[in-house]
Amino acid sequence: MTAIDWMAVAETFSQQARFCAASPSSVAILQGCAAALAGPHVLRDILIEAHDLTRAAAVPLRVLGAVHRVALDGRAPELAQLLPSCGGIANASRVWAATEDVLKTETRFIASYLARAPQTNEVGRSAALLGGFLTIATETKLPLRLLEIGASAGLNLSWDRYRVTTPSFVWGTPESGVDLPCDCTGAAPPLNAGVNVIERTGCDLAPIDLASTEDRRRMESYIWADQVDRLDRMRAAVATARRLGVLVDRADARDWLARKLAIPAPGAATVIFHSIMWQYLLPDTATAIDRAIRAAGERATSDAPIAWLAMEPPGRDPGMPELALTLWPGGERRALAHAHFHGAWVKWAN
Ligand SMILES: C[S@@+](CC[C@H](N)C(=O)[O-])C[C@H]1O[C@@H](n2cnc3c(N)ncnc32)[C@H](O)[C@@H]1O
Structure with missing residues (x-):
């Protein structure tokens, strides 16, 4: 030894x-x-x-x-x-x-x-992802089919049930048990978009099972003990996800996405999204996922569009995450915002 x-x-x-x-x-x-x-x-x-x-x-x-x-x-x-x-x-x-x-x-x-790696799911990221979802809903005028890769517990799949409170606008209903304070600057996203989520599913290599007391408590344990607000909103988001019956499959994103994208979804916008997970992918897996999404994008029609929404640090740079959207037909990549890792602030592109 x-x-x-x-x-x-x-x-x-x-x-x-x-x-x-x-x-x-x-x-x-x-x-x-x-x-x-x-x-x-x-x-x-x-x-x-x-x-x-x-x-x-x-x-x-x-x-x-x-x-x-x-x-x-x-x-x-x-x-x-x-x-x-x-x-x-x-x-x-x-x-x-x-x-x-x-x-x-x-x-x-x-x-x-210590045997298990820390596993978290940061619901504050929904404050940034919100702008991408609203842009997709506005531009496609279709219901949304959400596919999240690296979803962890899947808490960001319930983004439309949360309330985002910023100095310039409030989005969401007062009844939402999950309030995400966010210091937003720049041009606000299209707040009046009609949002109708018809499917919310995710995958993760090591999903957190929200039905398991052990898994829930473990996820809480990785929140720092002084961050009571973060803990409270995670607990409220867990209750929301359990009410909605959000499911996260145990699967590698590459295989899972290939299966999901093979199912046609006319009359809905298929939204592939992820936050702070790309850096964990093996290079081959990242390349395969990139190719699969682009291939699905090439097949997209205005009745069955494909959106790729990513909240990730740009490149291998550990700098602040960028929120980027690519929407097909068309397929032009747009940087919508930069954001704090936990969604504490979002700078929308003008
Ligand atoms: C830092 S966590 C982020 C979780 C969540 N997206 C969030 O923003 O809170 C990264 C997640 O990616 C998952 N992951 C890493 N590689 C993966 C893969 N090849 N397929 C599916 N999930 C993966 C991990 O298990 C982990 O839950």
């Missing part, structure tokens, strides 16, 4: 702490972990069992999620009383001591929790 470079592992925790600056409790836990790894510590015993300690495995986020999960499950009352997500009062200065106790008492649970 090769020796573990604990200083390098500690550095991944320190780096993640810098990325989590918006969450003081996460910073405290991650910095505590980084310091603990300098010598013998229960955290080392836990991490020795992890198969992959490289940066790509995002082990610090796995540890953060595991510790949060114990608190959410009610098995760490002292830690929970310091975490807003668990009804506690934020107190970052005491979080690490309480976390260390959790690492000692829940060693086995935490070690096993």
